[in-house]
Amino acid sequence: MPTDNVDNEQxxxxxxxxxxLGKVSIRPGVSYQSMSYDDTEYIAEIGNGYLNKERTIDILAGSARVDYRPTDKLRFVAALRAEQYNHPDDIYASWQFVSSYKINDNNIIRAVYSRANQSSFLVNTYSNYTWNVANMPYPRVMQFHGDPNHDLKTMDMIELGYRTRPTKNLLIDIEAFYNVSEGFGALMPTYTDYAIYNPLDVIMGQPAIARPDSINIQYLNLELKSKQLGASISIDWVINEKLVANGHLTIQQTKLDNYQPLNRNDIVGHQAVEAGTNAQIELAAWGQKLVNGEITPGDVPAIIKGTSTSWPATIHNNYEHQSTPSYFGGLSLTYRPIKKLEILPQAYFYGEQVLENQYSTEAIEGKFLLNAKVSYKANSNLTFYINGRNILNMDAREFAFMDEIPGMVLGGLNFKF
Incomplete structure (x- = not known):
């Protein structure tokens, strides 16, 4: 693999x-960012690196934020930003429109519509390296390319919220949200070659020496669309002067349109089979010419190749994506029985999630984690504490491919001087 060392300038x-301007405030702005990456100092020769030259991403942006309060109860905020990239050579606009209405001192409603875009990224734009694969089945050569003109990912979101204080010691915030994301992309195979290395011998009846020869992989925009619908609630409750409770819960569902369930290796395998068939057809054509006397044995090329650019027709719509748990949240209590002593139990939980990637599908179990910290402030400069993490010893993995994390008990002190 090429070196991952680069010189970076920003x-x-x-x-x-x-x-x-009284009821209106305006904040215009401009910005310029330039990020350069160069790996030529760390490679033996051009072609052995990841970038193989200095590469630069430039972003010139203009923005404006307008905050308008026509009445004490009504507020509108509009923010717009336009970014000009050198790659892709295009202007992307992002915005946020927010309105809130104060029904009374204890109730507020709000609405938000926004768009955001992913910034241009080095790997997507400038990948340029050859991977001579070792210790893997053929093909053994993979050529990676970025696409300087790819589309950036964008997300549009709508949010509706309501905040209420039914009593002076209780605050409840509820929101519903819906977002749509498009412009996804990945380094994916554009074509795979299959080579027959001894075509004349095969024509004469000998076994073929044939295998997938090379793969061309480029950053490709996908037709994938993500649609997420969900709701959240958070509660802050001052039970009494010594005890405060906080909690939050989010539920969501994400569905995908134009989803390709096959990974990169599956697509390469599909292309290799079709490319092999094309190579056999080409070989048969040369054999027929030889039999018909149209050519001599010396005219048969040393290598015959077949190529395939096709992808399997396995697109799914309305596919439920489970990499984000369908629910997650947390609870905490802050208890101060005396001024110097604080007891802080905390818990967070989430449902099952399934990570799908090109190597495997990893299921992560739902989990409930309980933590607790007790601290004693001896004086203004010295605090002792004991901290229990994952007290129930729920040691199942929290992320795919990561270690199991058992319970822990920590102790220490904080001293200021």
């Missing part, structure tokens, strides 16, 4: 101005 310039 330039960041930003200017903003606050302009207050």
């Amino acid at each position: 330039i960041n310039l930003q200017a903003e101005y606050d302009w207050n």
Whole structure:
């Protein structure tokens, strides 16, 4: 594999101005960012590296934020940002429109519509390396390319929220959200070659020496669309002067359209089979010419190749994506029986999730984790504490491919001087 060492230079310039006009405040701004990456100092020769030259991503942006309060109860906020990239050579706009209405001192409603885009990324734009694969089945050569003109991922979101304080010691915040993301992409195979290395011998009846020869992989935009619908609730409750409770819960469902369930290796395998068939057809054509006397044995090429660019027709719509748990949340209590002593039990939980990747499908069990910390403030400079993490010893993995994490008990002190 090529070296991952690069020299990096960054330039960041930003200017903003606050302009207050009574009920309206405006904040215009401009910014410029330039990020350069160069690996030529760390490779033996050009072609052995990841980038093989200095590569630069430039972003020139202009923005404006308008905050308008026509009445004491009503507020509108609009923010717009336009970014000009050198790669892709295009302008991307992002925005956020927020409105809130204060029904009374204890109830507020809000609505948000926003769009955000992913920034240009080095790997997607400038990948340029050859991987001579070892210790793996054929093909043994993979050529990776970025696409300087790819589309950036964008997400549109709608959010509706309601905040209420039914009593002076209880605050409840509820929101519903829906977002749509498009412009996904990945380094994916554009074509696979299959080679027959002894075509004349095969024509004469000898066994073939044939195998997938090479793969061309490029950053490709996919037709994938993600649609997420969900709701959240958070509660802050001051039970009394010594005890405070906090909690939050989110439920969500994500569905995908134009989802390709096969991974990169599956697509390469599909292309290799079709490319092999094309190579056999080409070989048969040369054999027929030889039998018909149209050519001599010396005219048969040393290598015959077949190529395939096709992908399997296995697109799914309305596919439920489970990499994000369908629910997750947390609870905490802060208890101060005396001024110097604090007891802080905390818990968080989440449902099952399934990570699908090109190597395997990993299921992560749902989990409930309980933590607790007790601290004693001896004086203004010295605090002793004991901290229990994962007290129930729920040691199942929390992320795919990661270690199991058992319970732990920690102790220590904080001293300021």
